[in-house]
Amino acid sequence: MKKVAVGVDIGGTNTTIGLIDEVGKVIAKGGIKTPAHGDIEKYMDDLAEAIREMTALTSEVLSVQGIGVGAPNGNYYSGTIDYAPNLSFKGIIPFVALLKKRFPEFDHIALTNDANAATIGEMIYGGAKGMKNFVMYTLGTGVGSGIVVNGDLVYGHDGFAGECGHTTLIPNGRPCGCGALGHLEAYCSAPGMKRTAFELMAKYNAVDSKLADKSFLELDSKMIYDAAVAGDKVALEVFELTGKYLGQGLADTVHHLSPEAIFLFGGPTAAGDLIFKPTQQSMEEHLLPIFKDKIKILPSELDSGNAAIIGASALVYKEMEK
């Protein structure tokens, strides 16, 4: 029988469920709504039922190894979701315990946050296969990260390590969503790129930019990309600056951990050289000679549409190694 693992990705609106095989292929995919008003026991029952339905269909040919869950503020050590700002379940939710109660037959049920899940996905199925020391940055609405040292994800003393999006790039710089000033996330996330575009239009009085007819609510990073490809100066400088900011942050990560490679994941990375080239150049400028021209910056090899459930499922295979 073919081995599969269940991957669950909990988002603010939807909970996505997938059956993923040992090479990271999605065999089945489904989901339920993440409730806007949280009755956690009801939600867990619905989730368990959806998982059972999906696995029942294939139980004769597939052998399910366990359930991996990626959730905002998911804590691997405690198996809890702690004060997740975008979920309606408040406080500390003993998620793994609630799931184990419903699936006593599984030895491997594990939880972590979404960026860590993606990082384990990259290690088990993706471009980091065989790497013992690497880091992944996920660029999206926020900037997440996962760190692998000696083949294991770094969880830190409390389960919350790998928040590189909240390192300080610019002292007293832009307010970050977390309340502090000048964090990397305020510059290198998709909204950070939009803020950079608006700063540049203000600086140059750029009435002839292709971005000049978009409101702050309208503008997104895809529009900035399209404008950059069409040669728009403001849009090109947005990528140049974003790479400069990101490279500075990646250099800090290298000075901590000396990884073999840093993987970038998420929307902005679709811009390819537009973002990778200035990032690499800026990182090199900030590095000690001992690290120069040694550390690769690579695009994630995970299927971006399914990366969350694929990453979550990888937790199961990682647990099975132990």
Place this chain on the structure above:
Amino acid sequence: MKKVAVGVDIGGTNTTIGLIDEVGKVIAKGGIKTPAHGDIEKYMDDLAEAIREMTALTSEVLSVQGIGVGAPNGNYYSGTIDYAPNLSFKGIIPFVALLKKRFPEFDHIALTNDANAATIGEMIYGGAKGMKNFVMYTLGTGVGSGIVVNGDLVYGHDGFAGECGHTTLIPNGRPCGCGALGHLEAYCSAPGMKRTAFELMAKYNAVDSKLADKSFLELDSKMIYDAAVAGDKVALEVFELTGKYLGQGLADTVHHLSPEAIFLFGGPTAAGDLIFKPTQQSMEEHLLPIFKDKIKILPSELDSGNAAIIGASALVYKEMEK
């Protein structure tokens, strides 16, 4: 018989050798000159002879477990000293191999850089005993660091991880000794504090400061400390700013690794609250809420006069755990 380990600290001028017992007590101490013009085989012979003399004296009551070496640019993986800027031996020196040739009887001969050695010393003998996740910053002429994750030192993919002194604090800030701009070391090392003092005297035209009669060559961090204790405003602001800089850097480290504690080692830490208080306050300001009021900043418990050989010897006990 009592177990001891040999600890060797290689500096630009002197090589210090110690016999250290299992609780980190120095049983014997000696040394030889590090040669200014490098004949490496001759130096290794002299070093081996000095180690043999020291261990011979006590061979009836002590059982020597191995040799640990701390050296600038010492690489744990390869056992080599690579392009150390302050040593007369150029290129890549196969230090552990040269030592093993002279001490085939020892199973445990290991090498790392000085900051990593101090970090292992803190873990084996000092305040980090029992901690699985912590970080150490060594503040001196430079700023070194060592990172421990899950009870093991982080060496990275190439043996050179833990260079937190070279993270960027201030984009396009002060030139660092390594050639890059705005690195933490340029602000938080002893020379960095002197640079801050001179900046402040220039800013305030501080003719009445207790530091105003000192030349750039004369001023050292002990004088800044004495002036601060006597209430000198410039000197007090130097500590305030150094703590502010350092706290920003420590927050970056926390966002990467979520350690249980960060230990500070070296001359400037003798100033106690003068440096620890603003450092803690600044770190907290830069942290995600999830990390606030959780991460301890602690003074190293290693005997500062002997920390280098004590740390080097700890490498042996760490190897024996494997």
